[in-house]
Amino acid sequence: MSKKNEAYPVVLITGAAKRIGAELARLFSTNGFTCIIHYNTSKHEADELAKSLNEKRSDSCFTIQGDLNSEITVTKIFEFCTQLGRLDVLVNNASSFYPTPLDDCNQAQWDDLINSNLKSPFFIAKALAPLLRKNNGSIVNISDMHARQALANHPIYSIAKAGNIAMTKTLAKELAPNVRVNSVAPGAILWPEHETDDLEKQQSILSKVPMGKLGSEKDITETTYFLAVEATYMTGQTIAVDGGSSNSL
Numbered sequence: 001m002s003k004k005n006e007a008y009p010v011v012l013i014t015g016a017a018k019r020i021g022a023e024l025a026r027l028f029s030t031n032g033f034t035c036i037i038h039y040n041t042s043k044h045e046a047d048e049l050a051k052s053l054n055e056k057r058s059d060s061c062f063t064i065q066g067d068l069n070s071e072i073t074v075t076k077i078f079e080f081c082t083q084l085g086r087l088d089v090l091v092n093n094a095s096s097f098y099p100t101p102l103d104d105c106n107q108a109q110w111d112d113l114i115n116s117n118l119k120s121p122f123f124i125a126k127a128l129a130p131l132l133r134k135n136n137g138s139i140v141n142i143s144d145m146h147a148r149q150a151l152a153n154h155p156i157y158s159i160a161k162a163g164n165i166a167m168t169k170t171l172a173k174e175l176a177p178n179v180r181v182n183s184v185a186p187g188a189i190l191w192p193e194h195e196t197d198d199l200e201k202q203q204s205i206l207s208k209v210p211m212g213k214l215g216s217e218k219d220i221t222e223t224t225y226f227l228a229v230e231a232t233y234m235t236g237q238t239i240a241v242d243g244g245s246s247n248s249l
Contacts (some may be wrong), residue, residue: 001208008034009135011228012077014068014124015094017042017044019190020142022049023217024091025061027215027225036060036080038094040068049206068094068120078127087131089228092121099153110156117160122167125181133178139227141168142182142220145242148185165238174234180235182227187242189215210244 011028017039021231025035026049035053041044046063053061066073066078081087096116100109125139132139146154147161163181172181188205206214223241227234240246 008032009089010034010036010084011082011089011091012036012038012081012087012128012181013093014038014121016038016091017046017049020186020217020220021091021093023221024093024224025053027050027221028089028117029057029060031225031229034059034084035088036077036084037061037063038068038077039063039065060220064073068124069115071123074123074127077124078131081128081131086135087128088135088137089137089238090125090128090132090137091224091228092124092139094120095142101153101154102155105156113156114163115158117157118163118167120163125171125175129175129179133175134245136178138180138182138228139171139175140224141165141181142224143168143183144183145185145187145240145246148246152209168238169236176235180227180231182231182234182236183238184220184223184227185238185240185242185246186220187215187240187245189217189241190218208245209242210247213243215241215243 011023011033013024014037016025025037029035037046037050043065050061050063056174064077066076068074094116096113100113141164143164144161146158147165148235150158168181168183175181188209191207206212219241223239227239
């Protein structure tokens with residue numbers, strides 16, 4: 001890391017090694033940001049992504065590993081951002097997602113889903129708030145349309161994402177006027193990795209989307225970038241990017 005990095009705005013994206021997180025890193029990098037790619041277990045994907053971005057612009061991308069439920073990881077992230085000299089945007093993207101039917105769920109699943117979708121984003125925002133304040137920065141939380149309409153067999157996840165939206169509103173008040181906080185609530189964008197072959201379930205979901213199709217990663221990344229960088233008079237808002245699904249619920 002060198003002092004020249006301080007000339008570029010810096011974004012930290014959690015869970016950024018693949019899928020939407022990786023596309024977010026590519027978009028922010030294309031727009032002149034220095035990117036910090038957080039990952040937990042996807043080291044190969046994170047390293048390959050950082051390599052590709054650094055080939056386009058040297059020293060423009062860094063990786064940092066850690067379990068976001070650990071205070072040690074949060075401290076490590078804060079120290080890393082401090083060494084870079086600034087932080088302009090935090091995107092809380094990391095998330096666990098899997099079914100937890102009421103009759104079969106357990107406390108370990110509760111802890112995992114609440115931690116990854118609510119607890120960790122809150123304490124990362126708390127830790128990084130001093131750096132964000134210095135640059136009138138912003139936070140974007142990636143929530144879910146099911147924060148507002150519970151998803152069957154996913155009670156814990158739905159509760160966690162509802163809390164995520166409440167957190168967005170609360171942090172917007174706590175951090176104003178120096179830091180804006182908004183969230184994006186995706187609908188059907190990418191199939192969960194454990195459901196990519198379930199064609200019957202996919203068709204059932206798409207039949208309930210007014211636009212009749214799956215959204216793209218670009219739909220989420222561009223909305224996130226807009227909220228993070230361009231929407232300078234917006235805070236405490238959640239933007240649904242769901243093909244109209246939330247209007248038909």
